[in-house]
Amino acid sequence: GAARDFAAVDLGASSGRVMLARAGGGELSLREAHRFANRPVRVLGTLHWDVLALWDGLLTGLRAAGREAGGPLAGVGIDSWAVDYGLLDASGALLGNPVHYRDGRTDGVAAQVAGVLPPRELYAATGLQELPFNTVYQLVAARGSAQLAAAHRLLLIPDLMAYWLTGRAGTELTNASTTQLIDPRTRSWSPVVAEALDIDQGLFPPLRLPGDPAGELTPEVLAETGLAGPVPVWAVASHDTASAVVGVPASGKRFAYIATGTWSLAGLELDAPVLSQESRRANFTNELGVDGTVRYLRNIMGLWLLQECLREWERSGTPYELEPLLRDAARAEPLRSVVDAGDPEFIAPGDMPGRIARACARTGQPEPRDAAETVRCVLDSLALAHRVTVREAQRLSGRSVETVHVVGGGARNELLCQLTADACGLPVVAGPAEAAALGNVLVQARAAGVLGGGLAELRGLLRATAPLRHHEPMGDAGAWDRAAARISGGREVGR
Numbered sequence: 237g238a239a240r241d242f243a244a245v246d247l248g249a250s251s252g253r254v255m256l257a258r259a260g261g262g263e264l265s266l267r268e269a270h271r272f273a274n275r276p277v278r279v280l281g282t283l284h285w286d287v288l289a290l291w292d293g294l295l296t297g298l299r300a301a302g303r304e305a306g307g308p309l310a311g312v313g314i315d316s317w318a319v320d321y322g323l324l325d326a327s328g329a330l331l332g333n334p335v336h337y338r339d340g341r342t343d344g345v346a347a348q349v350a351g352v353l354p355p356r357e358l359y360a361a362t363g364l365q366e367l368p369f370n371t372v373y374q375l376v377a378a379r380g381s382a383q384l385a386a387a388h389r390l391l392l393i394p395d396l397m398a399y400w401l402t403g404r405a406g407t408e409l410t411n412a413s414t415t416q417l418i419d420p421r422t423r424s425w426s427p428v429v430a431e432a433l434d435i436d437q438g439l440f441p442p443l444r445l446p447g448d449p450a451g452e453l454t455p456e457v458l459a460e461t462g463l464a465g466p467v468p469v470w471a472v473a474s475h476d477t478a479s480a481v482v483g484v485p486a487s488g489k490r491f492a493y494i495a496t497g498t499w500s501l502a503g504l505e506l507d508a509p510v511l512s513q514e515s516r517r518a519n520f521t522n523e524l525g526v527d528g529t530v531r532y533l534r535n536i537m538g539l540w541l542l543q544e545c546l547r548e549w550e551r552s553g554t555p556y557e558l559e560p561l562l563r564d565a566a567r568a569e570p571l572r573s574v575v576d577a578g579d580p581e582f583i584a585p586g587d588m589p590g591r592i593a594r595a596c597a598r599t600g601q602p603e604p605r606d607a608a609e610t611v612r613c614v615l616d617s618l619a620l621a622h623r624v625t626v627r628e629a630q631r632l633s634g635r636s637v638e639t640v641h642v643v644g645g646g647a648r649n650e651l652l653c654q655l656t657a658d659a660c661g662l663p664v665v666a667g668p669a670e671a672a673a674l675g676n677v678l679v680q681a682r683a684a685g686v687l688g689g690g691l692a693e694l695r696g697l698l699r700a701t702a703p704l705r706h707h708e709p710m711g712d713a714g715a716w717d718r719a720a721a722r723i724s725g726g727r728e729v730g731r
């Protein structure tokens with residue numbers, strides 16, 4: 237159909253943005269209406285998301301998008317980071333500020349749960365990798381709290397925002413698949429985990445799929461944003477990584493993707509989950525994607541390592557600008573030392589340069605001597621984890637790949653993309669950096685009838701419109717294996 241305007245709200249762990257997109261009639265374009273920082277806040281020992289600041293940024297963004305759009309908005313869609321949630325009381329009011337997945341309340345909970353529900357059974361039922369902050373572990377950690385006792389409803393972050401926009405509650409499937417309460421074969425709630433761990437699954441409103449209508453902006457929101465109604469809200473792939481995978485400009489099936497922002501999510505798009513014991517031991521996850529797909533991937537620490545170094549250097553009075561630092565890192569000695577970028581030891585915030593140096597020392601490698609060497613260590617380590625993960629995903633799934641697509645903010649980092657190509661020994665296609673927002677818009681535009689077809693057609697439109705950069709693999713692939721051996725200690729790197 238003829239081109240229409242859509243607003244894509246993409247809430248990342250480091251920033252939120254509202255993008256104004258025009259889609260249809262062979263066109264797909266995106267511009268930033270508003271971007272705002274997403275800063276976690278610690279109070280009384282607990283790390284929270286500042287969810288009202290995010291809501292305020294969302295409204296400001298919709299107002300800006302409405303002003304810049306050529307006509308009325310044909311839709312709004314929301315995606316965000318996974319696993320976290322807000323609790324509502326019986327009147328629909330938010331009970332407390334949502335807790336950040338990096339908060340320490342889940343320390344030790346996975347081990348405690350393993351005593352009740354063996355990891356084999358948990359994986360057979362849900363296919364989810366063990367991350368300490370999976371929603372199930374958060375709910376076990378919150379058990380017995382006054383807040384959970386008072387809760388009438390649980391809404392994942394994008395569903396909470398959609399509820400505030402529309403007054404209607406639902407649980408979008410791609411993000412629900414990160415809770416560890418969904419069976420990836422039936423693509424619906426699994427009774428196994430909720431029963432074994434005595435979790436009240438009734439807290440979740442009914443499932444909705446990407447492309448389902450999710451209501452309309454309320455009169456209050458229309459007044460607040462100056463938008464002309466009615467404006468439909470569409471369920472999109474509300475897990476940001478699921479939207480980013482829609483936004484991968486691949487053709488055919490023989491590709492791996494790496495969505496690199498705060499996290500690096502590296503893996504494959506499959507038609508069915510891989511639930512083998514080998515897959516469980518390698519800690520691969522089977523998250524759900526649009527149109528019946530499975531996102532078979534592993535979490536790698538990602539640019540969080542770099543963000544936290546920058547934050548620490550700033551805090552200690554020696555701030556650095558990102559771009560010159562990356563130029564210096566490009567000139568630093570390659571693979572001087574590496575750390576395991578899949579190690580959960582890096583999840584919590586705080587003194588990242590120090591923790592990286594100690595990890596190098598522990599594995600008998602030289603400590604980085606300055607900021608540029610620290611950044612080089614981070615990028616080499618990420619590229620190494622990308623290599624190991626892309627290889628493992630192919631081996632465990634039986635799908636082989638010819639190309640690696642790097643999308644997300646890290647696609648802007650040319651050094652990281654080139655190192656990833658070198659490490660994987662495969663060509664890397666870098667971009668789009670705003671893959672999540674683009675995936676969000678593509679699903680909306682299809683739901684609104686402006687675009688048609690399956691993932692292949694949607695991605696064809698991306699390839700025709702998105703500026704992409706190509707990196708050919710260079711250098712000695714053996715160097716990456718030797719670097720991996722320094723940190724593996726008999727264990728797999730990247731998990």
Ligand code: ADP
Nearest residue numbers: 248249250251496497498539644645646648649
């Ligand atoms: P999230 O969605 O998790 O908040 P993004 O996908 O926005 O993360 O990615 C943010 C990261 O992208 C930053 O931490 C930074 O490392 C990287 N990045 C953003 N812009 C640039 C740039 N111009 N050059 C290099 N890296 C960049």
Ligand code: LRH
Nearest residue numbers: 316317318319476477499
């Ligand atoms: C990336 C992401 C990732 C999850 C993590 C909590 O933003 O959604 O896919 O594992 O945040």
